[in-house]
Amino acid sequence: MIQRTPLADAVTYAILMAGFLLLIGPFLMIIAGASQSLQQVNSIPFSFLPQDQFLVNVQEAWRRGDLGTAMTNSLVMAIIVVLGKIALSAMTAFAIVFFRSPARHLFFWSVFITLMLPLEVRVVPTYAVAADLLAPVKSLLSLVSSVQISVEWNLLNSYAGLTLPLVATATGTFLYRQFFMTLPDELAEAARMDGSGPVRFFFDMLLPLSRTNMLALAAIMFVYAWNQYLWPLLMVTEPPYKTAMMSLRSLLPREDATPDWNVTLAGSLLIMIPPLIVVGILQRWFVRGLVSSDK
Amino acid sequence: MEKRAVFRSGWVPLAFALPQLVLILLFFYWPVAAVVDWAFTLEPPFGGPAAFVGFANFRDAFADPFYWDSVLVSLVFATVGALSAILIGLVLALAVDRHLPGTGLFRVIYILPFAVAGPAAGMAFRFILAPERGLAASLNALWPDVWNPAKYGDHALVLIIIIFVWKWSGYTFIFLLAGLQSVPRSLSEAAAMDGAGPFRRAVDVQIPLLAPTLFFLLVTMMTEGFVGSDTFGIVHAVTAGGPNRATELMVFRIVDEAFHGLNYSGASAQSIILIGLIMIFTFIQFRFIEKRVHYK
Numbered sequence: 001m002i003q004r005t006p007l008a009d010a011v012t013y014a015i016l017m018a019g020f021l022l023l024i025g026p027f028l029m030i031i032a033g034a035s036q037s038l039q040q041v042n043s044i045p046f047s048f049l050p051q052d053q054f055l056v057n058v059q060e061a062w063r064r065g066d067l068g069t070a071m072t073n074s075l076v077m078a079i080i081v082v083l084g085k086i087a088l089s090a091m092t093a094f095a096i097v098f099f100r101s102p103a104r105h106l107f108f109w110s111v112f113i114t115l116m117l118p119l120e121v122r123v124v125p126t127y128a129v130a131a132d133l134l135a136p137v138k139s140l141l142s143l144v145s146s147v148q149i150s151v152e153w154n155l156l157n158s159y160a161g162l163t164l165p166l167v168a169t170a171t172g173t174f175l176y177r178q179f180f181m182t183l184p185d186e187l188a189e190a191a192r193m194d195g196s197g198p199v200r201f202f203f204d205m206l207l208p209l210s211r212t213n214m215l216a217l218a219a220i221m222f223v224y225a226w227n228q229y230l231w232p233l234l235m236v237t238e239p240p241y242k243t244a245m246m247s248l249r250s251l252l253p254r255e256d257a258t259p260d261w262n263v264t265l266a267g268s269l270l271i272m273i274p275p276l277i278v279v280g281i282l283q284r285w286f287v288r289g290l291v292s293s294d295k
Numbered sequence: 296m297e298k299r300a301v302f303r304s305g306w307v308p309l310a311f312a313l314p315q316l317v318l319i320l321l322f323f324y325w326p327v328a329a330v331v332d333w334a335f336t337l338e339p340p341f342g343g344p345a346a347f348v349g350f351a352n353f354r355d356a357f358a359d360p361f362y363w364d365s366v367l368v369s370l371v372f373a374t375v376g377a378l379s380a381i382l383i384g385l386v387l388a389l390a391v392d393r394h395l396p397g398t399g400l401f402r403v404i405y406i407l408p409f410a411v412a413g414p415a416a417g418m419a420f421r422f423i424l425a426p427e428r429g430l431a432a433s434l435n436a437l438w439p440d441v442w443n444p445a446k447y448g449d450h451a452l453v454l455i456i457i458i459f460v461w462k463w464s465g466y467t468f469i470f471l472l473a474g475l476q477s478v479p480r481s482l483s484e485a486a487a488m489d490g491a492g493p494f495r496r497a498v499d500v501q502i503p504l505l506a507p508t509l510f511f512l513l514v515t516m517m518t519e520g521f522v523g524s525d526t527f528g529i530v531h532a533v534t535a536g537g538p539n540r541a542t543e544l545m546v547f548r549i550v551d552e553a554f555h556g557l558n559y560s561g562a563s564a565q566s567i568i569l570i571g572l573i574m575i576f577t578f579i580q581f582r583f584i585e586k587r588v589h590y591k
């Protein structure tokens with residue numbers, strides 16, 4: 001601190017507290033509401049004091065939203081996306097940075113462009129591909145000949161359908177590329193002198209060295225995958241495959257009775273917790289990943 | 296920057312890049328090509344191959360007054376949402392960067408809303424800002440209907456903007472704090488020697504040096520507001536486009552048109568318009584705002 005000015009310090013603390021109320025206040029209100037009884041949650045004015053009904057509400061939300069199934073599915077989905085993203089990003093970045101093949105610029109740009117158009121604007125045809133993986137083949141065939149194939153290979157109601165399209169962008173590739181670029185050239189040279197080929201170099205040197213990157217990417221991708229909403233809504237039509245986000249709607253209070261928002265809030269809270277835990281634990285890497293990845 | 300020590304090419308780089316290339320071909324490039332194709336064609340109602348119809352799908356979109364409403368609402372949502380999130384993040388970053396005792400904690404917790412999915416936050420805010428209970432109830436008891444997002448379109452728009460801003464303020468905060476911490480301390484010290492107080496230093500020294508970060512955030516947040524996954528999720532979970540279609544953002548309309556209206560051609564045309572809009576905005580931002588941005 002350069003110089004102490006009591007007034008500015010007081011203003012600073014006031015701002016920080018206002019920020020706290022604004023950003024953390026909603027969490028406090030959710031926790032309070034989730035622990036109250038039906039009557040308490042509907043009373044005016046709202047009481048911020050937590051009560052003792054939390055477990056009751058959680059049980060009701062768990063049952064109503066079928067959260068056991070839904071949260072397991074979201075967890076599996078998030079883990080597949082995290083692992084898939086890390087593996088593919090590291091491999092593609094490796095191919096781009098450490099080889100001088102004529103195709104490297106093609107790789108680079110074809111991957112880079114995927115950052116421009118999020119799933120939401122290409123969701124209709126992406127759905128069509130996932131609903132019939134052979135659709136591209138069929139279209140190409142019908143362009144050049146009159147051969148028709150009627151086989152379908154759809155990914156609806158499967159973990160593959162839930163995850164593959166999410167893995168198919170370049171978010172992590174650039175994080176890895178930047179990291180590989182910062183490594184000294186001598187590293188690869190030394191590996192070569194020791195007689196290790198590129199594949200050994202990748203697995204024995206690069207992957208262990210990139211642990212920081214991996215954690216950053218894992219945190220970001222977990223949050224991204226867990227929080228997916230539109231895509232599961234389209235991909236899943238059968239209850240055994242539904243995700244936590246899809247359970248939100250079934251948690252809404254019914255119209256006919258006194259609205260039991262305490263149960264809704266308890267359910268929403270449960271659904272919020274896994275990514276909060278991941279960000280809480282991997283905070284340092286999460287932030288580093290955000291700042292250095294240019295998203 | 297090229298690396299000097301590289302391995303010989305051969306099958307290895309191709310094998311390593313292949314899985315990702317196959318995935319993006321299948322789930323990115325093919326769908327993007329299909330969006331363009333479908334936007335200019337129409338399935339005939341009685342079967343047969345899709346017919347090329349030129350710009351007819353675009354004309355249909357523009358002829359619908361509700362479409363223009365959705366463009367306007369998207370503009371307001373993205374602009375107000377982006378600017379508010381950046382402003383809050385900036386104020387908080389400036390405050391945390393003063394390094395007063397005990398403020399390290401705030402740095403750690405401000406990012407938490409970012410971990411919450413837009414729709415999940417949306418459900419909670421439906422309660423928090425419900426007209427008949429929660430925070431707004433006392434206000435509505437004094438002045439009936441002063442706040443009622445289920446009834447008034449502009450209130451509903453304010454509600455979804457609040458959720459967007461809540462979720463993204465911590466994100467802008469992190470970037471701006473990182474930016475502030477890379478500003479050389481000597482600059483602020485020099486300004487302090489010249490008698491500039493904390494407020495003057497923020498306005499005259501720190502904020503101008505943050506310009507590149509602010510610019511980056513403006514582009515990212517505007518894009519997020521227009522096409523971000525949260526944008527669709529918040530609208531879908533909180534207002535479902537209502538009341539009276541007042542919160543039908545462009546991305547919500549595209550999904551609605553495609554999966555409820557089963558109008559793939561119309562939805563594709565609207566996707567192209569949305570992509571075009573984003574490109575225009577990004578271009579304007581680069582052309583006119585970046586000129587005032589001073590990179591180091």
